[in-house]
Amino acid sequence: MSRTSCCRICNGTVTEFFDFGRQPLSDCFLVPGSAVEKEFFFRLAIGICAECSMVQLMREVPREHMFHEDYPYHSSGSVYMRTHFENLAKRLISTELTGDSPFAVEIGCNDGIMLQVLADAGIRHLGVEPSGGVADLAAAKGIRVRKSFFEDEVAADILEREGHADVIYAANTLCHIPYIGSVLSGVTKLLAPGGVFVFEDPYLADIVARTSFDQIYDEHFFLFSAQSVQFMARRHGLELVDVERLPVHGGEVRYTLAHRGAREPSPAVAELLAEEQRMSISDLVTLEGFGENVQKIFRDLTTLLLELKADGKRVVGYGATAKSSVVTNFCGIGPELVEFVSDITPSKQGRLTPGVHIPVRPHEEFSDAYPDYALLFAWNHAEEIMEKEQEFRAAGGKWIMYVPDVHVV
Ligand code: DWN
């Protein structure tokens, strides 16, 4: 039985290649004792459009369910990510924001991790951020934030009030927006004739190569490739002029779009497109193979956790990531297998993880009595975390990893 839906980019036919079944909202951490029957669930499945090759979810979750006052993710939690965004901001300042009164807009600025650098440099900027709590954190740092979803009408209003933007930037946000056509028409209006729209998101080829299936969840509506982004850009009079592979969040690509004809595309674009062809990442056969690898991780992880439980070992989760929701709910990993999840984010602590309801505890509970094993849900921050958790290793602790396969280190 094949299932299909209508492509959000081109109205073509999207064919499903993997079904994760019934899933909760990945960033909805419950207050203990609250009405669990009110928890929102939906069927998480993913497919690819035969026409434009955009990989996308089969069903959209209403945006207000995900991005609201209590959105719990704080971008500034990772020191490595702070450096990553600082480097990007400095580069934009020296290459793009060089005119008389340059203006930069960030879509999804969260707690201001990137805009802080522009604000400190005295650059005119505006963050557009619908999640009130994190927007307030950014505003408290002196960053200009507009609390709304970025879309066509909002872009038109910003244009009227502030004029064209020399840079429009979005990190880990564009892939969150099913109504992306409205965002791109807004960008086309707001972007100065010689300006750039730069965005970075998890890269389909890395997800397939590493079987990082937990990048697929409610918030990640699209998984981009150079091929699908180029097609999408052209529909809006934009051109893909540069691509850069990034090591963050398990492998991303930073795409640069400009008005068509405004800039000469870099050779990196053709090179990445050719590599995608070689890897056949947009072939249904490749994506179905990915699905088989996901099933293997699922079986191996469940088996390992059951064995450790039978041996009386203590296992604690590390990082209450949005990504981990699909892992725990797909594999059926609850508090009987994972005692609690350690997380440094105050808004997640004291709550229960979505669906399977594992308690989230502050980091001190991890370091005060190290478990035998830590299941690294924040595997994308492995380098940073392993560096600061050397005492856990020294105390005999072991890490359980599940990307690209299940192994213990
Ligand atoms: O795309 C998205 C990315 C950028 O952020 C959003 N849809 C939601 C969110 O996804 P995530 O929750 O999977 O992101 P992270 O960055 O993998 O989350 C890391 C989690 O781990 C945070 O809750 C903070 C926590 N953490 C920790 O407890 N100790 C992180 C580090 C680095 C640490 O040392």
Ligand code: SAH
């Ligand atoms: N840029 C940050 C945050 C990523 S999390 C980082 O890379 O760490 C995704 C963010 O996108 C959330 O803060 C969410 O509130 C925001 N978001 C979701 N839809 C949006 C939209 N239509 N316009 C602007 N921001 C949006």
Ligand code: ZN
């Ligand atoms: Zn399509």
